[in-house]
Amino acid sequence: MRLVKEFAIATALTIAAGLSIASGHAHEVKIGDLEIIHPWSRQPLPAARVGAGFFVIANEGKTDDRLIKATAAISDNVQIHEMAMEDGVMKMKELTGGLVIPAGSTVELKPGSYHIMFMDLKERPVEGTAFEGTLTFEKAGTVSVTYEVEAPDAGMN
Numbered sequence: 723m724r725l726v727k728e729f730a731i732a733t734a735l736t737i738a739a740g741l742s743i744a745s746g747h748a749h750e751v752k753i754g755d756l757e758i759i760h761p762w763s764r765q766p767l768p769a770a771r772v773g774a775g776f777f778v779i780a781n782e783g784k785t786d787d788r789l790i791k792a793t794a795a796i797s798d799n800v801q802i803h804e805m806a807m808e809d810g811v812m813k814m815k816e817l818t819g820g821l822v823i824p825a826g827s828t829v830e831l832k833p834g835s836y837h838i839m840f841m842d843l844k845e846r847p848v849e850g851t852a853f854e855g856t857l858t859f860e861k862a863g864t865v866s867v868t869y870e871v872e873a874p875d876a877g878m879n
């Protein structure tokens with residue numbers, strides 16, 4: 723049992739080291755008329771059981787599209803969230819109908835706004851590493867993305 727656990731930790735460290743990348747550079751991926759720019763995440767605080775993902779989606783096409791699903795290696799339960807006012811308090815809410823990306827516009831997922839929520843983390847993202855995920859759009863289809871992990875307070879001003 724002990725050996726199994728140590729092996730699992732060693733494997734996890736190897737994977738993390740292998741994915742280690744220089745942070746801070748822009749990276750983007752295209753699918754159809756959509757461009758997904760700089761997917762990133764934050765190392766969660768020690769007590770947190772969830773993580774968040776952010777990026778910019780540019781729709782250069784002439785028809786609206788909709789982000790309907792997201793997956794990630796670090797979570798089996800990935801949701802699309804918005805922040806909404808409820809009884810005078812800002813709260814996170816799942817966008818069960820997906821997130822519309824209007825034709826010819828840009829939608830930004832960022833702290834305090836729309837974001838991808840990685841529930842019940844299987845693996846905790848570590849600053850300076852990266853993890854894989856997918857995004858599925860109603861029209862453009864499914865695309866693979868790589869989230870670069872930044873510091874726990876990244877994006878807070």
Ligand SMILES: [Cu+2]
Pocket residue numbers: 803814815837838839
């Ligand atoms: Cu959320």
